[in-house]
Amino acid sequence: MLYYPLYKYPRANISLSNLYELNCDIKEKTFYFYHELAQICRSIEKIRINIYKVRNDEFDEIVELIEMQKQIKYISILDERNERLLDENDKCNRIIQSLEKHVNSINYIDVIMNTSSLHFSFSKLINLQFLKILNKKMYEISENFEKYIMKASYYKLQILDLQSIPLHIVIKIIQNTNGNLYKIKIRYPDCDQAKEYNRTIHKYCPNIKYVTIFLNRSNTLKELKNILIKCQHLEAIDMDEYIEHKYLNKFLDLLIKLAPLTLYKIHIHNEFENFNIKSLKLFFNNWNLMSKKTLHLYYHNNHNNDWFEFIENHKIKGVIGYKYHDNDFWNYEQDVL
Incomplete structure (x- = not known):
């Protein structure tokens, strides 16, 4: 296959220097494409990363590309790899860690992956408004992820969308917000704390408009009553x-x-x-x-x-x-x- 460097394309520097949004597929060999893009682009604010294969060279290039940007606001990561091919030194962690540079600008996170790869200081995300996490290992939560996500404050968070995350973590996230949440979508939690979850909604979410609620457990109807009374924007x-x-x-x-x-x-x-x-x-x-x-x-x-x-x-x-x-x-x- 003939390889032609990106910078040799006519006017590539001019055309790509103001690139705002990028979709990255880690699937086939890219011949240093993301490395070369990192030398040109500084203005990418929205980046989607779809990981299909374990290709460490592409991981390194994506990390470089992220680190070279001025401010990333929107990050989406879909990890479709076979878990049996991964190890504790999985370089996907480096992609997560490279986002540390952009903690002040990130306001949107959407990830589908194992929580073992989400070793991230959520407490530094002071402008986070949208948080969506789909945990691929149902109910299996890494200790580091739980520690990071439960200690953080989410003062600007408006939308929370969690799947296969235990309710005690969901409750803690909501308690650490500042009353700005208006959408909460929960899928496949363990429902042992359904009553406590419903109670957290009417205590901490006065502006809620869209919300998942749970019944079928003791006193959940009582808490639903309080939600209907107190949440007048529902x-x-x-x-x-x-x-x-x-x-x-x-x-x-x-x-x-x-x-x-x-x-x-x-x-x-x-x-x-x-x-x-x-x-x-x-x-x-x-x-x-x-x-x-x-x-x-x-x-x-x-x-x-x-x-x-x-x-x-x-x-x-x-x-x-x-x-x-x-x-x-x-x-x-x-x-x-």
Whole structure:
């Protein structure tokens, strides 16, 4: 394969010197591409790194490229490598460590990787507004990661999106914020501290608009009641687990009695057959009578349109049924920080 250095392309220095955004795929040999780019670019603010193979030379070049930038604001890392090929000296850690130079400018972090690679001083991220972590090893958390992330303060954090992170860590992160959180999405936690999590929402998140909540445990309904009373900007409730039968009618009653007028989105896992049909129709009718917003009901239903058909067949007004999709429900496209 013929190799032609980047700097030999006509006007490469001029064309690339103001490069603002870059997607990096560590997959095939790049012939010093990122090293050469590092000699030209200084203005990259958004960088996405997709790691598919263990290629240490490319890691070194990416580290150099990151360190040569003036201020990186947006960092996304997707690690798709086979865990069996990694060792304790994995150079992906160097990419994380190279971000230390940019701790004052980073406001957006989105990573899909093992927490063992996230040895990072979160406490230095004084301007962090968006934090998304998908832990590839479900419920397995490295001690260093837990230490770093739980000791940090997140005074400017607005959006928190965590998957396979234990709830005691989630709770601590929320407690270390400054009341600016308006979206909290949680997936696949251990739910031993569901009550404590719900309580943390209404104590520390007065401006919350979109939030995952948990029922099915002792006193969680009581804390949901407090969320509905205290969080008056609430627009969307996300429930990513089946609600046990004994909680269903109580859940509907709380929504009718206490839901703020701003609430209009609800995501539930249950199919409509799980509910008492009479109670469900009464809930929808009461929702309209209370002059609340049109209800957008999101449901996980991959095989049929039962919820949609129920709404249509019973001629229920003021309710629109949707199949659940992350971007649609959470409106992430509006969160340009």
